Amino acid sequence: MQLKWGIAGVGMIAHDFLTALDTLPPEQHRVVAIAGKDVDRVQRLATLHKINTAYEGYEQLARDASIDIVFVSVLNLQHYEITKLMLENDKHVLCEKPMGMTYKQTKSLVDLAREKGLFLLEGMWSRFFPAYDALEKHITTGGLGEVYHINVQFGVQINDIERNLMKDLGGGAVLDLGVYMLQLINFIYKEPPVDVVCTGHLSKTGVDESVSCALKYKDGRTATMAAQTRATMTNKAEIIGTKGTISLEYFWCPTVLHISAANSTEWTLPKGKYKFHFHNSAGLSYQIQECWDCINKGIVESPKMSLDESILLSKLTDTMRAQLGVLESEL
Structure with a gap:
């Protein structure tokens, strides 16, 4: 096809x-x-x-x-x-x-x-990077023991002009950066949090330019996430379990999964004919192929990123933006 x-x-x-x-x-x-x-x-x-x-x-x-x-x-x-x-x-x-x-x-x-x-x-x-499949396999086979905490940071330095534009473009720390952190946390915990507490700063035009959140999950599990548009952060995720910690560099588009000194896997991205604008954009090919795989099988939702999960993430970003004071006019 x-x-x-x-x-x-x-x-x-x-x-x-x-x-x-x-x-x-x-x-x-x-x-x-x-x-x-x-x-x-x-x-x-x-x-x-x-x-x-x-x-x-x-x-x-x-x-x-x-x-x-x-x-x-x-x-x-x-x-x-x-x-x-x-x-x-x-x-x-x-x-x-x-x-x-x-x-x-x-x-x-x-x-x-x-x-x-x-x-x-x-x-x-x-979701469609092979590193995510390998991470899931490692966690589900008990490699990390019980996961009790996830810590994620995503910060990119953008100038004031771009920051002010974000309002008109529908951007902001939560929708541009926060969703990436949320999807990772949800990928690992596979259920919604029981409580979310956020704080952050709005720009002069009312856009969320930073956000820090604590999320509480059932069974003693927690997560923290921070997004920032004024400074570059470590931009990695730490997944902490009873048997160890995994640090995931470039967690939104990872090509390396480093489990231990003796266990590290690297994937090579395809080479494009033209230069890419964004980091690891060649990995968009994984997502494109997922569309073909699903449609070819007659499946209308990807099992790796379901529509129910998209709905859940939108509820969470609404909650976060409301706590920051961004959303009054939109809801």
Whole structure:
């Protein structure tokens, strides 16, 4: 089966996605059209990546009958509206995270996809890295004993102009960085926390520019997470169990799993034809392949990143943003 892709959005992630897709078998994946609001940028990406059809705006992409699945990589604020448009036009969708800005939006998209029997996946690309499979195997076979604490940090230094823009783009420490930490914690504990306590700082425009959270789980388990836009942090996760600790570097896109001095595994990412904008973006190919694997088997939800989990994560990010004072106007 050849999956025919449409691309909605022409930002840096769209370029990285197309470059990663190009490393996969052409008999399984083909990009047939790309769409965006800035027609010059659409044409530029279409030319670079040899895509035959370029649309201005998203309506024509949604109505293009040759497309099976659409990758939605527009601004966070538009994820809901564009994903909804594609689902209404019977397209499968892979949507960049966060799928919706709020629980309400996310739940509505999940309900629509389920009602129409369409494949929908929130682009939590971390989940599809082989290191995550190996980590899960190590934990489930008792390698760490009982896991009692997870500590995650994610900080990237961005300037004031970008920080102020975050409001208009639907960004912020929780939605841009926090979801990555939450998905890892949830990947390991596999259930929602019983309590969440967050604090942090808002910028002058009301965007969360930092967040620190403590999460309490059943059976004596806890987690802490911190995101920061004013300073670069260690950007790693520590998973602490009764038999030891695993430190996961670049936890959102890891290519190394270091279990002990004698037990370390490294995976090589595919080489792209063009330079990637973001760290380890070649690993987007794992997520693209997951779409093919599921659709080929007639599965409409990825077992590695279920829609119920997307709903749970959106509830948690709502809670966090509300505690920080970001959400009053949105809920």
